[in-house]
Amino acid sequence: MPDKPIEGEKRVFMTGNEVVAWAALVAGADIMYGYPITPQNEIMHYWTRLAPKFGREFLQTEDELSAGFTTIGGVLAGRKAFTATAGPGNTLMQEPMSMAEAMRLPTVVVIQQRGGPSTATVIYSQQEVTMTTLGGNGEGLRIVYSTANHQELFDYTIKAFNTAWKYRFPTFVLGDGYQAKMRESLTIYDPASRGIELVEAEPFLGKPGVPGVDRPPTQLRNTYNVEEELYEVLEGYFKDYEKIAPEVAEHEAFGLEDADLVVVSHGVVSRACKAAVKELREGGIKVGYFRPITLRPLPVDAIRETASKARQFLVVESANGQLARLLKEVAYGCPVEMLSLFKPGVGITAEDVVSRVKEIAG
Amino acid sequence: MSVQPAMPKSWRVDTKPHKFCPGCGHGLVLKALGQAIDELGIQDRAVFGCDIGCSLLAWDFFNVDTIQTHHGRTTPVITGLKRANPNLVGIAYMGDGGGYAIGSQHLVNAASRNERITVILVNNTQYGMTGGQMAPTTLPGQKTETTPYGRDPEKTGYPTQGPEMVAAITREGAYVARGTVANLRQLKNYLKKALENQMAGNGFSFVEVLSTCPTNWRTNAEETWKMVEQELPRYFKVGEIKVPGGQKEGEANG
Numbered sequence: 001m002p003d004k005p006i007e008g009e010k011r012v013f014m015t016g017n018e019v020v021a022w023a024a025l026v027a028g029a030d031i032m033y034g035y036p037i038t039p040q041n042e043i044m045h046y047w048t049r050l051a052p053k054f055g056r057e058f059l060q061t062e063d064e065l066s067a068g069f070t071t072i073g074g075v076l077a078g079r080k081a082f083t084a085t086a087g088p089g090n091t092l093m094q095e096p097m098s099m100a101e102a103m104r105l106p107t108v109v110v111i112q113q114r115g116g117p118s119t120a121t122v123i124y125s126q127q128e129v130t131m132t133t134l135g136g137n138g139e140g141l142r143i144v145y146s147t148a149n150h151q152e153l154f155d156y157t158i159k160a161f162n163t164a165w166k167y168r169f170p171t172f173v174l175g176d177g178y179q180a181k182m183r184e185s186l187t188i189y190d191p192a193s194r195g196i197e198l199v200e201a202e203p204f205l206g207k208p209g210v211p212g213v214d215r216p217p218t219q220l221r222n223t224y225n226v227e228e229e230l231y232e233v234l235e236g237y238f239k240d241y242e243k244i245a246p247e248v249a250e251h252e253a254f255g256l257e258d259a260d261l262v263v264v265s266h267g268v269v270s271r272a273c274k275a276a277v278k279e280l281r282e283g284g285i286k287v288g289y290f291r292p293i294t295l296r297p298l299p300v301d302a303i304r305e306t307a308s309k310a311r312q313f314l315v316v317e318s319a320n321g322q323l324a325r326l327l328k329e330v331a332y333g334c335p336v337e338m339l340s341l342f343k344p345g346v347g348i349t350a351e352d353v354v355s356r357v358k359e360i361a362g
Numbered sequence: 363m364s365v366q367p368a369m370p371k372s373w374r375v376d377t378k379p380h381k382f383c384p385g386c387g388h389g390l391v392l393k394a395l396g397q398a399i400d401e402l403g404i405q406d407r408a409v410f411g412c413d414i415g416c417s418l419l420a421w422d423f424f425n426v427d428t429i430q431t432h433h434g435r436t437t438p439v440i441t442g443l444k445r446a447n448p449n450l451v452g453i454a455y456m457g458d459g460g461g462y463a464i465g466s467q468h469l470v471n472a473a474s475r476n477e478r479i480t481v482i483l484v485n486n487t488q489y490g491m492t493g494g495q496m497a498p499t500t501l502p503g504q505k506t507e508t509t510p511y512g513r514d515p516e517k518t519g520y521p522t523q524g525p526e527m528v529a530a531i532t533r534e535g536a537y538v539a540r541g542t543v544a545n546l547r548q549l550k551n552y553l554k555k556a557l558e559n560q561m562a563g564n565g566f567s568f569v570e571v572l573s574t575c576p577t578n579w580r581t582n583a584e585e586t587w588k589m590v591e592q593e594l595p596r597y598f599k600v601g602e603i604k605v606p607g608g609q610k611e612g613e614a615n616g
Contacts, residue, residue, distance in 0.1 A: 030446065031445065031446050033442060033445075057445060057446070059441075059442070059445050061438065061471070062467050062468065062470075062471035063467060065435065065438070065468075066435075066438040066441075066467075066468055066471070069431065069432070069435045069438035069439045069442065069468075070438045070439070070441050070442030070445065071442060072431075072439055072442060073438065073439040073440060073441060073442020073443035073444070073445070073446065074442045074443065074445065074446035076409075076429055076439070076442075076443050077442075077443045077444075077446035077447035077450065078446075078447065079446040079447070081442070081446060095432060095435075096432075096435070099431065099432055099435075203447070204429075205409045205427040205428075205429060205443065205450075206407070206409055206427055206443075206447060206449075206450045207427075208406075209406060210405050210406040210425075211405060211406070211424075211425045211426055211427055212372075212374060212405070212425025213405075213425070217374065217422075217424065217425050217426055217427055217428065218427045218428070219421055219422045219427070219428040219430075220421075220428065220429050220430065221418070221421045221422075221430040222430060222431075222432075223414070223418055223421070223430060
């Protein structure tokens with residue numbers, strides 16, 4: 001059995017789902033649990049082909065509830081476990097992930113967004129932002145990376161495992177069906193060759209020794225008897241989350257120094273926005289580009305700073321304002337005017353963005 | 363000085379007395395399970411998963427690593443754990459609502475896949491923790507909070523035959539039995555065989571346990587015992603239903 005899935009680095013031309021499978025392999029994922037749903041299926045397809053060659057496991061479950069809860073079981077046993085889903089599957093996934101939040105379990109979930117609500121369309125949207133960042137009956141104690149291209153799918157899937165096991169918050173990679181199904185060039189690599197150290201997994205349950213004799217038993221619960229008991233636990237979690245948020249938050253931006261209007265977007269749509277902003281700037285229009293990479297936690301300071309300098313935000317997304325709502329909360333009190341280009345469940349081109357900006361500029 | 367009653371070695375003494383209502387069957391099932399864990403010497407390998415409902419009150423019951431999960435989801439949590447570390451002995455402990463209603467798809471599919479885990483399902487014919495609603499196992503005519511005039515099988519069906527269903531969908535290698543808190547020696551043997559079946563890697567093991575809920579049945583001690591010893595077995599046949607490669611209990615003597 002070969003030791004390493006990838007030696008050094010390799011230039012490849014792959015679909016995003018294949019990229020995720022390779023990234024999980026090199027990140028040291030031990031086991032994937034999954035249930036079929038488009039557009040994430042090929043993550044399972046590639047994983048089931050690659051995994052046995054490297055001593056990794058797979059279980060196809062009866063639904064996404066089970067995929068999420070078996071992933072939790074894998075994590076409790078001390079293995080790097082992950083699952084992938086989309087759309088209505090993501091809806092079901094919120095139940096297990098609320099348990100992961102409640103118990104600080106380092107689950108990793110890859111979401112390839114599809115249209116909503118309901119079954120809707122099978123390939124593309126950015127309509128799972130609210131659910132992925134704030135889903136479940138909880139407080140959004142989770143980390144969400146929104147990727148824009150295949151290189152990022154690879155980089156951030158590796159990072160997701162490290163983030164999850166380092167900080168012990170459930171971690172999501174938020175892609176979409178365009179990224180999942182499209183082929184693109186990227187460099188896949190052995191994380192060690194880039195100086196990326198993989199955070200070790202360790203068991204929660206079944207550690208060595210007899211419980212009650214050699215060590216206290218590990219007894220984990222998500223149910224509390226009284227309100228104050230829960231409050232105390234959550235206060236601790238919020239404090240931890242607040243502390244790590246600035247370390248975890250990431251964004252990308254350019255052209256902010258002289259921009260009256262800043263185009264704000266995330267994920268695959270930011271590619272169109274980036275191209276549009278470049279084109280507009282070349283044409284002498286002073287626009288800026290801002291893209292949160294983490295949607296949870298958001299890069300709060302950077303957003304507020306930008307929202308304090310720029311006159312207008314143009315929020316562009318393939319949803320009816322799911323990113324915009326998050327931004328409005330963060331930018332509350334800043335004088336920025338929020339304008340929008342929303343195309344729920346539909347792709348957005350650079351031309352769309354350019355013409356919207358020109359329309360605003362008059 | 364009061365004398366402590368004899369407890370299984372694997373019980374966590376500092377959390378006793380336990381949190382179940384007086385007359386509840388859970389303590390008896392967990393005593394039989396504790397004895398089985400002791401006799402098999404698996405306190406260091408066992409992982410106990412408990413569901414939502416009264417079963418969650420067992421979250422700190424044993425000196426055994428324990429995970430309290432969501433309603434109906436103990437089966438997949440223990441499945442995922444066992445798949446990730448096959449050296450552990452996975453025990454999924456739940457009620458009839460958790461196993462036969464909200465978590466039935468997990469039970470059916472874990473059984474179909476022949477997961478090497480042990481599921482223990484305590485059948486007290488209703489939802490205890492939420493105040494006594496109808497469960498899939500409620501007897502015809504039995505009054506509950508959601509069948510105040512008695513369960514009408516025409517409208518809500520007959521009691522779920524869980525072990526019979528599990529036996530029907532599992533292949534050779536599965537162990538399936540129905541015990542009762544009215545016969546603890548037999549119950550302990552069933553639980554032990556179920557765990558041994560998992561440890562031998564034979565296949566899925568499932569034990570339903572007929573149990574008591576005087577709080578929601580609104581029965582006194584005598585009526586409670588009559589219910590579990592006489593009424594429940596009229597709908598739920600006690601005994602071994604599937605034993606891999608061996609004889610069922612009681613068949614040895616012809």
